[in-house]
Amino acid sequence: MNNKRYVARSTAIAARVLGDETMVMSATNSTLFTLDEVATVIWESADGATPLEEIVANKICTQYDITPEVALKDAEGLVEQLAEHGLMLLSDKPIAQSAAATGGTK
Amino acid sequence: MSVLVAEMAAKALQMNIPLSVQLDLTYRCNERCIHCYLDHHDHGEMTTAEIKDLLDQMADAGVFYLTISGGEILMRRDFFEILEYARLRTFCIKLKTNGILIRKKEADRIKALGVESVQISIYSHVPEVHDAITKLPGSLAQSIEAIRRLRAHGIHVIMANVLMVQNVHDYAGVRALAAELGAQFIMDPTITPMMDGDRSILNLNVDEAALREVFRNESLVGGNIEEFCAPPLSPGEDEMDQLPCSAGHTACYVSPYGDVYPCVQFPLPSGNVRRMKFVDIWRDSPQLNEVRSIKLRDMPTCSKCTHGGTCTRCPGLAYLEGNMRGPSYQDCEKSYARTGIPSENLKARKASSQPYHSLRLVQIQGLQPAAQALPFSVTESSVVNA
Numbered sequence: 001m002n003n004k005r006y007v008a009r010s011t012a013i014a015a016r017v018l019g020d021e022t023m024v025m026s027a028t029n030s031t032l033f034t035l036d037e038v039a040t041v042i043w044e045s046a047d048g049a050t051p052l053e054e055i056v057a058n059k060i061c062t063q064y065d066i067t068p069e070v071a072l073k074d075a076e077g078l079v080e081q082l083a084e085h086g087l088m089l090l091s092d093k094p095i096a097q098s099a100a101a102t103g104g105t106k
Numbered sequence: 107m108s109v110l111v112a113e114m115a116a117k118a119l120q121m122n123i124p125l126s127v128q129l130d131l132t133y134r135c136n137e138r139c140i141h142c143y144l145d146h147h148d149h150g151e152m153t154t155a156e157i158k159d160l161l162d163q164m165a166d167a168g169v170f171y172l173t174i175s176g177g178e179i180l181m182r183r184d185f186f187e188i189l190e191y192a193r194l195r196t197f198c199i200k201l202k203t204n205g206i207l208i209r210k211k212e213a214d215r216i217k218a219l220g221v222e223s224v225q226i227s228i229y230s231h232v233p234e235v236h237d238a239i240t241k242l243p244g245s246l247a248q249s250i251e252a253i254r255r256l257r258a259h260g261i262h263v264i265m266a267n268v269l270m271v272q273n274v275h276d277y278a279g280v281r282a283l284a285a286e287l288g289a290q291f292i293m294d295p296t297i298t299p300m301m302d303g304d305r306s307i308l309n310l311n312v313d314e315a316a317l318r319e320v321f322r323n324e325s326l327v328g329g330n331i332e333e334f335c336a337p338p339l340s341p342g343e344d345e346m347d348q349l350p351c352s353a354g355h356t357a358c359y360v361s362p363y364g365d366v367y368p369c370v371q372f373p374l375p376s377g378n379v380r381r382m383k384f385v386d387i388w389r390d391s392p393q394l395n396e397v398r399s400i401k402l403r404d405m406p407t408c409s410k411c412t413h414g415g416t417c418t419r420c421p422g423l424a425y426l427e428g429n430m431r432g433p434s435y436q437d438c439e440k441s442y443a444r445t446g447i448p449s450e451n452l453k454a455r456k457a458s459s460q461p462y463h464s465l466r467l468v469q470i471q472g473l474q475p476a477a478q479a480l481p482f483s484v485t486e487s488s489v490v491n492a
Contacts, residue, residue, distance in 0.1 A: 011193065011194070011196075011220075012220045013196060013220075014170065014196050014197055014198035014199070014222070015196045016165070016168055016169070016170040016196065016197075017168075018114060018117055018118060018121070018123065018168060018170075019117060019121055021117075023114055023170055025198050025222070027220030027221070027222065028220070030198075030222050030223075030262065032108070032110050032111060032114075033110075034110060034113075034114070
């Protein structure tokens, strides 16, 4: 089973890093969300080319005192929530920037 | 304002981040509104490349809310190139336009670029009244058509109604029109001086009786009228250090020529992005720092005024009246219309005003031959053309 999951920020959003948090607003319904410090790391690393597991291993587990299993479970919960609101795209294949711009395939 | 938005604004204030910027792309316009505070000539607008560079700088400085306005924004042939670039830099984009140039193709593009809202000014539901204000025949019909096109795409449209003498009776009709079109209705009851300081358009402001009527209209106020219009309590110690508004604190304005001001309504030149980096102006401009230092406790009259804690005092209007730390009589008058209680500034102005001479009694009898004395007496209230 291929567990690789690719994540990309949607372009139909407004976003800005504010200190150690990130403000993200859905352009479709103007709902505002904030991401905490750890979620911001995942958000900024969601380039569509790096698998989520790799982001968690290289950017989270090296910086925070947490096991890879727990961190990955948390990260998957986060990206699924973001995807539900149209803020992030998820795929089992790498996501091109043009796909993120048009909504892509989830 | 939601709790989350308030929290982000508080954080931006603490971190000295310009969370919100209005960028005017042009002062050129296809309407000639009688109350407009701008001139409509092109004095050397920023180029497309300059604006893109500014958008990069603003994104890096932390700007989140970007209001793109004018003039009429679609008078710029590069408008969609700029909008597309702003989208790439992930701003929360709000547009202000009259909608005249928004046809199907433009509405499709605006939808695709995910703007947060489009604000269109509608002065009256009566074509003759609206068109007389914009001085463009057929403009109401065209603006309404643009609203329909945008709403058909599900775009959030804000219908802004600026209240003035010419349309004082029409806000209910505009509000009904907004409801019919599925647009949000907002009203602004204040005409402000022109950016060059010319105050001649202030005579378009509605009188106190009309303002009072607006402030007592429950459907406009949207809350408890008794509470809204109640005599205010004198400001407490906490309110003495409150900021008057976001201008210069978490917000600023950039003109089509790159001039930075604390706010579109506060024409205090604070730097130019053609000569300095946006973030350097934001952080180090002596003018912006001066604006940031304004506190209620430093204003000798306002700090003693019962309206001090609830007044909508605009430091930009005060600046246009001569002193950013002084009174904004337009706001004093609004507080008075709302509560019936004159502000300390209004009381001081009344106390210091000179006797009104235009109605004075003038001795004219001596100028007449005794045999032709006027057959009536002149009273103090008679207007005398001596």
